[in-house]
């Protein structure tokens with residue numbers, strides 16, 4: 639028989655044990671989390687409420703965890719108890735009891751927590767950048783979610799009344815590639831523009847500054863050569879967790895990881911090689927500091943141009959990440 643307990647600080651090792659087991663099972667999807675990462679990314683976040691982090695035990699052995707929390711209001715200035723987030727249940731693979739049974743019990747306990755705080759709209763697997771914790775730890779990208787290999791969780795969520803909400807495609811590349819292809823278009827674009835690197839310029843919302851508090855962000859902007867004082871015609875933002883969150887941690891020792899958070903070109907300048915030039919320039923710039931690294935990003939299933947652009951520039955599609963929705967009365 640198993641039971642579900644609320645988190646307290648003395649249970650950190652139990653949480654790490656469960657996460658570590660699952661991270662070994664889905665190494666391309668769950669980041670290895672050290673105690674330091676857990677402390678800075680989750681427990682040290684002022685939105686953290688121990689009552690929302692639940693651990694399942696069989697006797698005294700931790701066998702599964704789930705985390706429930708709340709998303710932001712519409713303009714990102716405060717929490718909204720209307721938006722309940724259930725992170726996917728994480729369950730050890732080597733347990734005697736049925737994993738499905740543990741997953742259900744954890745999901746129900748998380749729902750009870752959310753209901754008790756007044757939430758009636760639940761997003762399982764997270765809700766894009768509205769998820770307050772774990773940014774960069776699932777799929778090594780921004781959105782939290784259920785990975786496509788975790789068919790068991792997807793099935794259970796559907797059986798428990800969750801509807802499919804969003805599917806995002808995960809793309810990844812390792813830089814530097816064996817060969818960078820500079821097409822004539824890219825060459826031509828480079829004759830007309832200047833690219834500048836900034837520490838992130840735009841003012842983040844309260845919510846954004848919270849979810850990215852352990853990240854460093856770098857932004858590159860493209861300007862016409864003779865229009866340096868004008869608005870940029872393209873921009874890209876990369877984020878990295880490792881240096882601030884885990885200076886000596888396991889993640890950094892393994893390799894540097896970046897999230898490509900954003901890349902866009904103004905509508906009047908599309909298909910002229912500008913985004914490709916920007917991407918290659920930014921990656922070569924990062925290479926000077928980090929050497930070899932991995933870049934992860936996600937694309938909504940409705941954004942064919944971005945997916946095609948990523949493929950043309952050496953990214954590979956490595957899977958999907960899904961979220962699910964349930965509204966209760």
Ligand SMILES: CC(C)(COP(=O)(O)OP(=O)(O)OC[C@H]1O[C@@H](n2cnc3c(N)ncnc32)[C@H](O)[C@@H]1OP(=O)(O)O)[C@@H](O)C(=O)NCCC(=O)NCCS
Nearest residue numbers: 900901902903908909910911912913914943944946947950
């Ligand atoms: C995706 C995007 C960045 C591409 O910018 P771009 O400067 O037009 O891209 P490039 O000219 O460098 O394209 C390089 C290659 O990518 C592919 N590609 C780019 N746009 C494409 C499209 N609309 N359809 C199909 N393939 C496309 C092509 O293979 C292209 O090579 P080609 O033009 O020689 O065929 C641009 O369409 C954009 O800004 N979209 C909006 C993205 C967005 O919403 N960003 C915010 C969230 S991240």
